[in-house]
Amino acid sequence: MAKSNRILLVEGETDRSFFEGVCTNLGLHTNVRVALPKDIGGSHNTREGVFNILPIWLNQLADATVTRLAVIVDADSVVNGGGCQRAIDRITKIVEQYDFTLMANHSVAGVLFENDYGLADFGLWVMPNNDGEGMLEDWIKSCVHSNEHELFTHAEEVVGELSPQKFKPIHRSKAEVATWLAWQKTPGHWHHVVEEQLIDTNSELFKELSDWLNHIYGSEGE
DSSP: OOGGGEEEEOSSHHHHHHHHHHHHHTTOTTTOEEEOGGGGTOSOSSHHHHHHHHHHHHHHHHTTSOSEEEEEEEOBOGGGTOOHHHHHHHHHHHHGGGTEEEOSOOSSSSEEEEETTSOOOEEEEEETTSSSSBOHHHHHHHHBOGGGHHHHHHHHHHHHTOSSOOSOGGGHHHHHHHHHHHTSSSTTOGGGTTTTTOBOTTSHHHHHHHHHHHHHHSGGGO
16 A cells, blocks of 8 residues: 555644654554645644645545545643644534544544445544643653653753743643653654653553554554
8 A cells, every 4th residue: 555545644743753653663654644734735734734634635535545544633722722622523523524423432542433435434633632631742741651750750840940931831741841852862853752762652542542543554454
């Protein structure tokens, strides 16, 4: 299967780098293209940009130009117009126009939609855990490897001591993770987070994400 036929749509370059690393770890990197809104003419690489560009990918799914499709977005904050349920509702409204129905019961974590006409399941993961608020960095914090706990705690302390703090409170986890990654063997490189064992691939949350990705892109669905 050509790599360009299986699309994982994410918000930005950091997300792309990280999820390319995850797909490599899972052996999915040869058949999954991690894409951004701007890759096919979107105006912004953002959560809203993902929502706006999704119909184009869904049209390609309908005509078999794309064979598998999934989306990963941040929940963000309800205060800022975000939140997990709003993301799910927004995606549901979009994909319903392409005969996808939200699956109430399935064996993997994440959000899945089944198609009335036999297309492969469409997937949605709302970071960090498909519930409440947060973002990719909050997911990372939940999966930090035990060997990294001391260094990560130090990063949290350093960020906490900043005065004034220029970032928004909802972005504190971004500052903490960015600080921690800046101290690594490959400073600031998201692609190497899994490769360098900075997160625990045996953690429950990593396994849940892995199962979701394998359900959508794995060989069992050929």
